[in-house]
Amino acid sequence: MDTVKYILSEDKMPTAWYNIQADLPTSMPPVLNPGTGKQITAADLEPLFPKQLIEQEISQQPTFEIPDEVQSIYRQWRPTPLYRARRLEKALDTPAKIYYKYEGVSPAGSHKPNTAIPQAYYNKKAGVKRLTTETGVGQWGSSLSLAGAFFGLEIVVYMVKVSYRQKPYRRALMEAYGARVVASPSDETEAGRSILKEHPDSNGSLGIAISEAVEMAVQDEQTKYALGSVLNHVLLHQTVIGLEALAQLEMAGDYPDIIVGCTGGGSNFAGIAFPFLGAMLRGERDRRKFVAVEPAACPTLTKGKYTYDFGDTAHLTPLVKMHTLGSSFVPQGIHAGGLRYHGMSPLLSHIVNLGLIETKAYGQIDCFAAGLNFASTEGILPAPEANHAVKGAIDEALRCKEEGVSKTILFNLCGIAFGSTSSFKKMLDANSLFGS
Numbered sequence: 181m182d183t184v185k186y187i188l189s190e191d192k193m194p195t196a197w198y199n200i201q202a203d204l205p206t207s208m209p210p211v212l213n214p215g216t217g218k219q220i221t222a223a224d225l226e227p228l229f230p231k232q233l234i235e236q237e238i239s240q241q242p243t244f245e246i247p248d249e250v251q252s253i254y255r256q257w258r259p260t261p262l263y264r265a266r267r268l269e270k271a272l273d274t275p276a277k278i279y280y281k282y283e284g285v286s287p288a289g290s291h292k293p294n295t296a297i298p299q300a301y302y303n304k305k306a307g308v309k310r311l312t313t314e315t316g317v318g319q320w321g322s323s324l325s326l327a328g329a330f331f332g333l334e335i336v337v338y339m340v341k342v343s344y345r346q347k348p349y350r351r352a353l354m355e356a357y358g359a360r361v362v363a364s365p366s367d368e369t370e371a372g373r374s375i376l377k378e379h380p381d382s383n384g385s386l387g388i389a390i391s392e393a394v395e396m397a398v399q400d401e402q403t404k405y406a407l408g409s410v411l412n413h414v415l416l417h418q419t420v421i422g423l424e425a426l427a428q429l430e431m432a433g434d435y436p437d438i439i440v441g442c443t444g445g446g447s448n449f450a451g452i453a454f455p456f457l458g459a460m461l462r463g464e465r466d467r468r469k470f471v472a473v474e475p476a477a478c479p480t481l482t483k484g485k486y487t488y489d490f491g492d493t494a495h496l497t498p499l500v501k502m503h504t505l506g507s508s509f510v511p512q513g514i515h516a517g518g519l520r521y522h523g524m525s526p527l528l529s530h531i532v533n534l535g536l537i538e539t540k541a542y543g544q545i546d547c548f549a550a551g552l553n554f555a556s557t558e559g560i561l562p563a564p565e566a567n568h569a570v571k572g573a574i575d576e577a578l579r580c581k582e583e584g585v586s587k588t589i590l591f592n593l594c595g596i597a598f599g600s601t602s603s604f605k606k607m608l609d610a611n612s613l614f615g616s
């Protein structure tokens with residue numbers, strides 16, 4: 181029988197996250213306090229995050245146990261299925277085997293609840309009452325809103341204004357979970373007001389929304405801030421994806437030669453890739469190919485500089501060394517809103533700089549065409565962000581066909597398209613360009 185999906189039972193779900201910092205040949209460059217130019221301390225981060233998340237942020241210990249309460253919520257949708265893309269393989273007429281890990285089965289439709297749940301859990305345990313955050317298209321905002329509902333935390337979401345207007349269904353989902361959603365830039369914060377003074381028609385950006393959320397969090401003892409990507413602890417939580425995939429590929433009797441993911445802030449890519457990269461770094465496996473795919477309209481890894489920069493537009497965050505297009509960069513309004521961040525995870529940037537990962541940038545029309553190809557063969561309409569991973573995987577499969585080699589490709593299907601009517605329309609336009 182040709183197995184299509186590999187299902188782990190709930191009792192086989194990983195019980196610890198994997199921290200790749202333990203296996204890296206050199207450690208990450210320090211995070212700097214912009215005021216003093218000195219390395220920041222854990223205490224500097226305490227107005228923003230609870231102690232246990234700060235510990236996960238800076239620790240070199242190889243694993244962190246997943247708390248029982250988090251595991252029991254994870255089990256609502258985890259372990260997620262691993263699929264063999266048999267019809268896509270056939271359509272491409274490739275000798276390659278293509279597997280995808282499907283994170284679209286979470287209640288928010290993406291990988292983001294994997295970190296929203298533990299972040300809300302640790303904040304609740306620390307006595308925090310309210311979390312502020314930013315969101316682009318609303319994937320992260322809805323994931324944190326979901327987590328807030330589970331743990332009884334108040335959630336305030338600064339949503340990039342262009343998406344606030346374009347994605348009313350995402351806003352409705354956040355409000356259904358009990359969150360308050362504010363179009364950013366707003367007049368609620370210094371940062372927002374100063375942007376609006378100069379650019380009253382500003383569409384907003386993730387950098388601006390982060391400034392607003394951080395500003396609100398530091399002003400109040402009982403309020404903290406949550407970030408949906410970029411930070412080490414976020415990447416740590418997402419490793420549950422790759423750890424499950426390792427076990428599922430073992431069920432399939434396979435091991436990937438090529439691992440592909442899309443990169444906005446780096447978290448879903450890290451989630452699928454780090455457990456496999458760790459095995460390589462520890463010498464348990466030969467060198468593998470890792471491919472991080474980003475949009476040509478926001479080419480952080482392929483065109484950005486690897487340098488110290490701020491994480492936000494108003495320069496309220498510490499200085500981190502990362503691949504960046506500059507903290508004032510405002511990308512075009514492409515539909516993959518989750519990939520429009522000016523920077524990149526410092527941990528992933530460090531690993532790219534070590535030469536362990538290849539990077540690629542694709543235009544959005546090519547990615548939508550790949551997503552439609554995937555939808556018509558596998559039946560799942562990927563999120564605009566996930567289309568980039570689909571495109572990356574298809575290109576690798578076509579290369580296998582050209583070279584006549586059978587490789588095993590694994591990619592992360594990090595989210596499903598929904599609540600984004602304008603994206604569907606764009607996909608149809610892309611189809612008419614490529615279809616006939």
Ligand SMILES: *Cc1c(COP(=O)(O)O)cnc(C)c1O
Pocket residue numbers: 290291292319320408409410442443444445446447448449518519563565566594595596
């Ligand atoms: C947020 C998001 C991304 C981008 O964030 P990463 O941290 O790079 O994963 C990608 N895909 C989906 C579906 C998202 O919701």
